[in-house]
Amino acid sequence: MERSRSSWVIYLSLGCALLFMLIPFPLEWRIFRPDIATLTLFYWVLALPQRVGVTTAFVLGLGQDLIEGSPLGLSSLGLMVSVLVLLSNYQRIRQFDGVQQSLMMLVLLMLASGAEQWLRNGLGMPGLPWLGLVGLFCSTFCWLVVREILRLLRRYYEVT
Amino acid sequence: MLALICLLSLFFLRDHPRLVAVQQGAIDGVAFTTGVILAPVEAWERMVAAMDSRTDLQEEVLRLQQENRVLKGQSQRLAALLSENARYKALLRSAQLIDDELIAAQIIAVSPDPSRHIVVIDKGVLDGVKEGQPMLGEEGLMGQIILSGERNSRAVLITDSAHALPVQVNRSGLRAIAEGSGVIDRLLIRHLPAKSDIRVGDLLVTSGLGGRFPNGYPVARVTEVVISDGEAFALVTAEPISALDRGRYVLVLQRTVGSGAES
Numbered sequence: 001m002e003r004s005r006s007s008w009v010i011y012l013s014l015g016c017a018l019l020f021m022l023i024p025f026p027l028e029w030r031i032f033r034p035d036i037a038t039l040t041l042f043y044w045v046l047a048l049p050q051r052v053g054v055t056t057a058f059v060l061g062l063g064q065d066l067i068e069g070s071p072l073g074l075s076s077l078g079l080m081v082s083v084l085v086l087l088s089n090y091q092r093i094r095q096f097d098g099v100q101q102s103l104m105m106l107v108l109l110m111l112a113s114g115a116e117q118w119l120r121n122g123l124g125m126p127g128l129p130w131l132g133l134v135g136l137f138c139s140t141f142c143w144l145v146v147r148e149i150l151r152l153l154r155r156y157y158e159v160t
Numbered sequence: 161m162l163a164l165i166c167l168l169s170l171f172f173l174r175d176h177p178r179l180v181a182v183q184q185g186a187i188d189g190v191a192f193t194t195g196v197i198l199a200p201v202e203a204w205e206r207m208v209a210a211m212d213s214r215t216d217l218q219e220e221v222l223r224l225q226q227e228n229r230v231l232k233g234q235s236q237r238l239a240a241l242l243s244e245n246a247r248y249k250a251l252l253r254s255a256q257l258i259d260d261e262l263i264a265a266q267i268i269a270v271s272p273d274p275s276r277h278i279v280v281i282d283k284g285v286l287d288g289v290k291e292g293q294p295m296l297g298e299e300g301l302m303g304q305i306i307l308s309g310e311r312n313s314r315a316v317l318i319t320d321s322a323h324a325l326p327v328q329v330n331r332s333g334l335r336a337i338a339e340g341s342g343v344i345d346r347l348l349i350r351h352l353p354a355k356s357d358i359r360v361g362d363l364l365v366t367s368g369l370g371g372r373f374p375n376g377y378p379v380a381r382v383t384e385v386v387i388s389d390g391e392a393f394a395l396v397t398a399e400p401i402s403a404l405d406r407g408r409y410v411l412v413l414q415r416t417v418g419s420g421a422e423s
Contacts (some may be wrong), residue, residue: 019197021272022190022193022194024269025270028344030274035405036197055162058166061166066183067271067272068273069271069314071174071254072170072182072277074170074180075171076166077166080162080163080166120275123171127275128275129342130274131275134208
């Protein structure tokens with residue numbers, strides 16, 4: 001009962017993060033959009049590794065694909081791989097300070113988008129331009145903000 | 161296990177009807193949610209517009225009326241030309257005449273994927289918009305519909321790096337394939353012999369080959385022709401006629417094939 005009472009916070013925050021993808025950006029500025037949804041996922045995996053894991057990553061990836069209009073499963077695989085890495089190292093990453101954690105997030109984001117690029121190549125879809133890496137850095141800078149907001153939420157609603 | 165599902169869905173089930181149906185539903189969902197998110201912005205814009213002064217509006221009306229008159233005059237000529245053309249085609253016993261009907265639509269969202277040039281428009285199957293129909297801007301061709309939901313559709317722009325279309329140089333009739341470059345104001349023509357008759361400033365129009373785009377719609381203007389020594393092919397760059405990243409209003413071309421007598 002306790003479990004189901006607070007889990008809505010997790011799913012609602014992931015849903016809101018997905019909505020961030022829908023905010024219109026000018027065509028040439030889209031590369032700067034930070035990937036809030038992925039960061040939110042990483043936060044919940046880091047905070048509650050026993051509850052949020054690979055399955056959530058899979059579902060979130062599907063959501064991203066539906067919004068982007070790309071073939072279903074394209075973003076899922078990368079997210080799942082990076083969540084696996086996060087799950088096996090979460091205790092260490094929790095001890096990191098802000099900068100170190102941000103850098104770790106950059107590595108994880110690169111892993112996820114690297115896997116996506118690899119899939120895109122396999123499917124014959126156009127890959128991200130090199131400038132697309134800028135978006136990953138934008139996301140990295142957002143990590144601390146996302147972390148603080150979600151931490152407040154988690155403490156307020158006592159999600160465990 | 162889930163990874164397997166991903167790979168399966170990506171490589172083998174991409175065109176599975178169920179998955180496509182889910183994606184079609186998602187288009188409508190995306191469009192609706194974007195509308196909800198943007199509602200405050202639009203309300204604000206409407207308020208600002210309502211506060212436009214009366215004289216400004218009167219001027220605008222006057223300007224539009226004049227523009228309308230000019231356009232009407234031009235379309236009169238067009239009607240005459242069309243019927244003349246139809247007569248000639250009938251004389252030549254050309255198989256079928258194609259009547260183009262336009263559906264006005266609005267771009268309501270842009271796909272967040274930065275590697276693609278994909279937009280969502282506010283007309284769908286219920287309005288007669290179907291996969292493969294060309295999308296026009298005010299001045300020229302913009303793209304084509306790739307997937308249509310019930311009330312909204314997704315369209316790919318001609319500059320998307322996975323898109324290519326058959327074109328023709330208007331001046332010389334030279335045929336070529338214009339590929340999207342992934343940059344919003346650039347199209348590329350790669351495999352054109354270095355001695356081809358193509359110059360900077362040439363207008364590229366759809367050639368109608370391939371059967372997807374009807375012929376004669378302006379696509380792009382050539383901005384650069386690079387012929388390097390020792391290369392067999394010239395590299396031609398062109399700029400799309402319609403401003404793909406500006407403006408919200410588009411037209412979707414619906415083709416109805418009629419017999420010569422009816423037209």
